[in-house]
Amino acid sequence: MKPIFMTYTRGDLINLAILLIVGVVVIPMTVSSGYWYTSILIPWLCLALATIGQQIIMGYTGQLALGAAGFMAAGAFACFNLILRVPGIPFVGALLISGLIAAAFGILFGLPSLRVRGIYLMVATLASQFFIIWMIDKFGWFKNYDSSGIITAQDIVIMGKPFTSPVEMYLVIVAVVTPMTLIAMNMARGSTGRNWMSVRDMDIAAESMGVSLLKTKLQAFAISSFYCGVAGALFAFTYLKSLEPVAFDIKLSFKVLFMVILGGLGTINGAFIGAAFILLFPVLLNYIGNNVFHGAIDATIISAIEQVVFGVLMIIFMIYEPLGMAKLWETIKIKIAGLFSKNK
Amino acid sequence: MADQILFFIEVVVGGLLAGTMYSLVALGFVLIYKASATFNFSQGAMVFFAVLAFVGFMQDFNVPFVLAFFLAVFLMIIVGLCTERLVLRPLMNQSEDTLLMATIGLGYVLEGLAQAMWGVEVRRLDLGIKDFPIPWIADNLKLFISAIDLTAGIVAFGMIIGLTLLFKYTKMGLGLRAVADDAGAASSIGIPLKHIMLLVWSAAGVVALVAGMMWGARAGVQFALVDLALKALPVLIIGGFSSIPGAIIGGLLIGAVEKVLEVYIGPFFGGAIEGWAPYVLAIFFLLYRPEGLFGEKIIRRV
Numbered sequence: 001m002k003p004i005f006m007t008y009t010r011g012d013l014i015n016l017a018i019l020l021i022v023g024v025v026v027i028p029m030t031v032s033s034g035y036w037y038t039s040i041l042i043p044w045l046c047l048a049l050a051t052i053g054q055q056i057i058m059g060y061t062g063q064l065a066l067g068a069a070g071f072m073a074a075g076a077f078a079c080f081n082l083i084l085r086v087p088g089i090p091f092v093g094a095l096l097i098s099g100l101i102a103a104a105f106g107i108l109f110g111l112p113s114l115r116v117r118g119i120y121l122m123v124a125t126l127a128s129q130f131f132i133i134w135m136i137d138k139f140g141w142f143k144n145y146d147s148s149g150i151i152t153a154q155d156i157v158i159m160g161k162p163f164t165s166p167v168e169m170y171l172v173i174v175a176v177v178t179p180m181t182l183i184a185m186n187m188a189r190g191s192t193g194r195n196w197m198s199v200r201d202m203d204i205a206a207e208s209m210g211v212s213l214l215k216t217k218l219q220a221f222a223i224s225s226f227y228c229g230v231a232g233a234l235f236a237f238t239y240l241k242s243l244e245p246v247a248f249d250i251k252l253s254f255k256v257l258f259m260v261i262l263g264g265l266g267t268i269n270g271a272f273i274g275a276a277f278i279l280l281f282p283v284l285l286n287y288i289g290n291n292v293f294h295g296a297i298d299a300t301i302i303s304a305i306e307q308v309v310f311g312v313l314m315i316i317f318m319i320y321e322p323l324g325m326a327k328l329w330e331t332i333k334i335k336i337a338g339l340f341s342k343n344k
Numbered sequence: 345m346a347d348q349i350l351f352f353i354e355v356v357v358g359g360l361l362a363g364t365m366y367s368l369v370a371l372g373f374v375l376i377y378k379a380s381a382t383f384n385f386s387q388g389a390m391v392f393f394a395v396l397a398f399v400g401f402m403q404d405f406n407v408p409f410v411l412a413f414f415l416a417v418f419l420m421i422i423v424g425l426c427t428e429r430l431v432l433r434p435l436m437n438q439s440e441d442t443l444l445m446a447t448i449g450l451g452y453v454l455e456g457l458a459q460a461m462w463g464v465e466v467r468r469l470d471l472g473i474k475d476f477p478i479p480w481i482a483d484n485l486k487l488f489i490s491a492i493d494l495t496a497g498i499v500a501f502g503m504i505i506g507l508t509l510l511f512k513y514t515k516m517g518l519g520l521r522a523v524a525d526d527a528g529a530a531s532s533i534g535i536p537l538k539h540i541m542l543l544v545w546s547a548a549g550v551v552a553l554v555a556g557m558m559w560g561a562r563a564g565v566q567f568a569l570v571d572l573a574l575k576a577l578p579v580l581i582i583g584g585f586s587s588i589p590g591a592i593i594g595g596l597l598i599g600a601v602e603k604v605l606e607v608y609i610g611p612f613f614g615g616a617i618e619g620w621a622p623y624v625l626a627i628f629f630l631l632y633r634p635e636g637l638f639g640e641k642i643i644r645r646v
Binding site: 062064112115116118119120122123124126127130131134137138139250254257261300301303304305306307308309310311312313314315318319322 | 383385430431434435438440441442444445446448449450451452453454455456457459460463464571574577578581585613614615616617619620623624626627630631634
């Protein structure tokens with residue numbers, strides 16, 4: 001059995017320590033306004049986690065899947081039902097089982113990937129998107145026979161202590177997202193990830209080298225939808241604070257897809273960069289609309305402009321930097337480093 | 345019993361006619377795929393963009409019907425030109441997946457532009473054809489068939505014949521097929537690649553406009569058209585991406601099967617299964633016959 005955690009360089013550990021200190025100590029101590037947590041940090045981390053899931057299937061394994069929101073919905077409603085129906089289940093346990101349930105769906109809808117690729121697979125995964133949402137919507141059991149269509153999510157209770165304030169929920173998310181990100185990074189650079197990437201780069205060659213396509217693809221689908229499922233549960237319980245199938249429609253799937261592509265295919269930090277960009281850009285645009293044009297521009301026009309900008313950026317990145325913002329960031333870092341070393 | 349059979353026929357015919365609308369969208373898809381081996385994900389957005397511009401010209405600028413139609417056609421040609429110049433040419437020789445993602449971006453741009461220009465509210469489109477059963481058929485055959493569905497069917501059929509003739513018997517069509525087969529070889533024997541691409545994207549634009557008009561007259565011109573147009577994808581999988589007859593038969597099949605399932609099996613599950621039934625049908629096709637009914641078999645090598 002190979003070790004799950006690989007050796008880290010000193011630099012990696014220092015970076016991790018700095019990030020953790022900023023995330024767990026500095027931010028909760030300095031940021032006090034609830035807005036930052038509920039509208040920016042919480043959705044950012046949740047969607048970044050879903051984006052890691054999409055990244056695993058799309059960026060690393062090269063399978064063009066478009067159903068992240070469906071798996072997120074599966075995770076969210078699984079978590080709701082587990083807490084509702086299993087007395088005394090710990091929140092983290094419910095979260096993990098929801099992830100596993102989403103993973104089961106992932107394996108089921110990942111089956112076509114053994115036969116098809118590209119847009120064919122995209123259509124097959126669209127089936128999962130529409131089917132899961134429909135199933136949750138039509139079978140009352142999933143929604144606990146609530147007729148209003150919107151269910152309030154239960155409070156998060158861990159070890160008897162409720163985590164309900166924005167800062168507390170943020171800390172819960174950090175506690176989930178950090179280890180999952182680390183594990184994803186380790187998988188990506190370990191033998192698992194190498195198998196994924198060999199399938200992505202040339203599946204026939206990978207197969208002839210002895211990589212089992214069946215195992216690799218289904219494993220990637222399972223892990224990817226596990227991440228999406230956990231992200232969906234967190235998203236519903238901390239950000240939406242309610243459960244409604246409509247919140248997980250195809251638009252959210254596209255959003256996650258954009259996060260992956262703009263952030264950078266095949267990078268874990270790209271997931272965070274992409275999620276931040278897709279989330280923050282509309283905020284910025286609204287800010288400009290309100291403060292520079294003083295609301296002279298209609299909100300619908302602003303959201304239309306946002307769509308155009310995302311689309312144009314997607315095309316520009318495809319043409320000039322297919323590896324997205326993460327690669328751009330690396331390039332800038334190297335350029336800056338080069339600048340300093342020349343001066344010395 | 346006779347009533348039940350009649351009802352079944354009515355459901356099937358209604359489904360077939362609705363299916364022609366999917367066919368129309370799928371047709372635009374096939375055109376572009378045949379000529380440039382690009383999966384144009386933005387075809388649905390093009391439908392929305394074209395018909396919204398058409399309705400916008402008519403309602404906001406009081407342009408007469410025919411002029412508005414030609415203005416919209418002109419606009420779609422410009423869209424085709426810009427796409428060829430700004431998206432396809434820089435991405436030449438890239439992988440299919442890259443092109444697909446670029447067209448997803450293109451779809452977003454078109455949707456956003458259309459909404460920024462013409463607003464987001466649902467617009468009514470009156471083609472002078474009513475969404476009512478045709479009295480003559482209702483009286484004589486006891487079948488209730490909507491006039492707009494029938495018109496859409498006839499229009500779709502006409503376009504298919506036109507396009508098939510174009511592909512089969514004109515010099516341009518021969519050029520198109522040559523480019524589709526091997527763009528490099530085609531351009532080396534002097535087939536103007538740029539013109540072919542422009543022509544194909546313009547043709548797809550016009551097809552999109554017609555499809556949008558048919559759908560818009562039925563359900564109103566609104567953003568939901570984009571989601572409806574997504575159903576062209578399972579149609580293509582069933583018919584094959586590179587086959588015009590395939591697009592038609594795929595559309596008809598999806599239309600009929602989804603209606604029959606909805607009417608006869610839907611009630612057991614609370615309805616609305618037509619939202620996903622086409623995709624699941626497509627999955628079964630993928631498992632059994634990945635190249636579709638009429639598609640060419642894809643052989644991949646290391």
